[in-house]
Amino acid sequence: MVIWQSFDNPSHVLLPGGHLGFSPITGKNTTLVTYSFLYNISYTLSLDATTKRGFIIQQSPGGRMFAGTFPEWIDIHEDGDYVLAFNDVHTYMHLTSSGIIRFAKQRECDSVLWSAPTIACGVHTYCGRCDLDSHCGPYSLCTSSGSCTCPVGFDSPSTGRWTGEGCWREVPLNCESNPAEPEVTFYPIDGILRYPQNGWMSKVKGMRECESSCLRDCTCTAFAYDSTCLLWFGELRNTVVLESGSDGNRVYIRTTSKQQQSSFRVTHVFFPHKRMVVLWVTGAFAFILIGFILLWRCRRKLFEETMVNGDGSLKVFSFAQIKKITKNFSEKLGEGGFGCVFKGTMPVSTMVAVKRLKGFVQGDKQFRAEVQTIGMIQHTNLVRLLGFCLNWELRYSVALGTARGLAYLHEECRYCILHCDLKPDNILLDELFCPKIADFGMAKLLGRDYSRVLTTMRGTIGYLAPEWISGVPITQKADVYSYGMMLLEIISGRRNSEKIKEGKFTYFPTYAAVKLNEGNGMCLLDNGLGGNADAEQLARACRVACWCIQDAADHRPMMGQVVRMLEGVMDVEVPPVPRSLQKYVGMDDSTCSDWTASEVSC
Structure with missing residues (x-):
């Protein structure tokens, strides 16, 4: 009998061969646990035995869940007890310090196969009662303030108190009849902030094809x-809508004509001599309304037809459309290289920023491929927003x-x-001061084997x-160096290019590296x-910055390591003073260690 094994305490990563859930051998409920040292928050992933294939991510302290x-494609064994296990040697499950569960595959560039929740319940992000399944x-429909409502054609609890039973159809669907009757x-619901x-x-x-696909399957x-x-x-769960419902996305719920009629039962009594007048007025109004709808659909179709085929679904606009969107480039926001x-x-009232390129010599085919790839990426820290101090x-x-x-x-x-x-x-901030990396005008795609070499x-x-400058192959470590220089500016609140007068120092990065070695960050x-x-945190940030600006690319950390260091x-460890910085004070390796606090003062 196995008394103890490492898989009983998997920490924050579930490796192949491990399992989650109750073990009849040890009598222990195995969970994943992670901790964020930055925000002093922990997250626990456990299986929910009350829901088929269910799981719960619990945050503490605070109790958010x-x-x-x-x-369906994640293999879950249910042999008497609810247990999640998988034996594919290339896959693993990871609970991040932000409370996100990721199912990934090793040694593949697009390794993340599935993750949840789509919005992290972090300190600076909204994660309210709408994220709780019950x-x-x-x-x-859960509003952004946490209140609950029912869509048209559905009944709600008569008491007005929501206990998790949700809404139910006034007229049940009958899948035994022809589903295409x-x-x-489909009834539209506007103002969707987050899809089910x-x-x-x-x-x-x-x-139309999307609607037909759902119509053909009665379970849709x-x-x-x-x-x-x-x-x-x-069932549709965890749908979040805006309070006003005037913006956001749209979802179409399958209903019947009887179900919609039951929600709009209004009895009108007309006198016989007025009936024809009412019919004429109604017909004229319907004719005008149909005209407006057709005009709106034609305008919308012009934009839908400019979709690029492929996974990115990136829109391609004509120059005339861009001129119309920007009012002939009348309102300038800024200028870059x-x-x-x-x-x-x-046309849907969404505000956008349009960059008009100049002096562009790259091939059209390569430009489209790279822009489409950049357009596909989705991450909470990769969007244009505001500014910072x-x-x-x-x-x-x-x-x-x-x-x-x-x-x-x-x-x-x-x-x-x-x-x-x-x-x-190029690091902009939103209203919650969440950083957003901006300006991808110089961004470049690079193969994982670094088969493409940057020459410009x-x-x-x-x-x-x-x-x-040296002409060696460019890798992602070039971005790491830029990040280190930027991190020094975030710490000091000044440009590195500004001259300083601190003893023998005139260049701030050199001053920072030496003072860090003296332990005076x-x-x-x-x-x-x-x-x-x-x-x-200050000492950790200073050390990370100085590691990132090391001369040799091999001595700099990967950005994933930088994240773990800052978390x-x-x-x-305390990094050495880069040799390229020593020349700014006329130093060499032999004299660097002999410097004292009396020679360099704050």
Whole structure:
């Protein structure tokens, strides 16, 4: 009999051969547990025996909880006890420090096969009662404030108190009859902030084909189309809608004509001599309404027909459409090395930023391929938003979020994507001060085997890695160097290019590397913060920055390692002073260690 084994305590990673759930051998319920040292929050992943293929992610302290189900293709054994186990030697399950469960495959560039929840329940992100599976229940609509409602044609609890039973149809669907009968219809629900969970992506194209796919299968309860066809089967859960319902996405719920009529029973009494007048007025109004609908659909179709075939579903606009969106490039937002940025408004009232390139010599085919790949990436730290100047806690959060975004570009995308122009100007902030990496005008795709070589220098002086000058192959470590230089500026609140007068020092990165070796990292903190910073976080950030700006690319960490260092789950040693920085004070290796605090003062 096995008394103890390492698989009984899998920590935050479930390896092949391991299992989750109750073990009849040890009598123990095995879970995954992770901890965020940055926010002092832990997450626990356990199986939910009350729901088929269900799981629960519990946050503590605070008690936030996310309940969901594993997809059908993940193998779950239910031999008397509910246990999740898989034996594929190339797969593993990982509970991240942000409370996200990921099912991944090793040694493949697009390794993440499935993850949940889609929105992390972190400190700076919304994760309310709508993420709890039992809050509103099936077929209900949870508003962004946490209240519950029912869609048209569904009944709600008569008491007004939601206990998780959800909504139920006033007129049940009958799958025994012909599913394509005229009485089967779809009712639109607007203002969708988050789609229901467990949607299936269909390869069909176009709104009508998507609707037909759902109509042909009686078990299909809803569909949505926004350049991609999504289908739902069974109960709809965890649907989040906006309070006003005037914006957001749209979902079509399968109903019957009787079900809709039961929700709009209004009795009108007309006198016989007025009936013809009412019919004429109604007909005229319907004719005008149909005309407006046809005009709107024609305008929308013009945009839908410009879709690019493929996984990216990236829209391609004509120059005339771009001129109309930007009002003939009338409102300029800014200007970069590759062109100007203008404000625009899409036909659906979505605000966009349009960059008009200039001096562009890249081939059209290569440009389309790279833009389409960049357009496919989705990550919470990879969107254009606002600007920044922050206290220490937010600065550290900006540094960590930026590192996560870069790690996603380098290590988790299908292609390794180099940003090539990382600097504080290109790290923008949203209303919650969440960092967003912007300006991919110089970004480049790179094969995982580094078979493609960059021959043209890209980036901004002051953030360029030494390999851009020396001519050695460019890898993602060039972005790591730029990140290190940017991190020093976030810490100090000043440009590295600005001259300083600190003893023999005139270049801040050199001053930072030497002071860090002396153990006096507090001297590097922005004076505007008045010393209000976590000493451990400051020392960790300074060490990470100096490791990132090492001369040799092999000596710099990967961005995934940088994330773990900043999260506090990986130790950071004191880095050496880079040789390229020593020349700014006339030093060499023999004299570097002989410097004293009397020669260099804060």
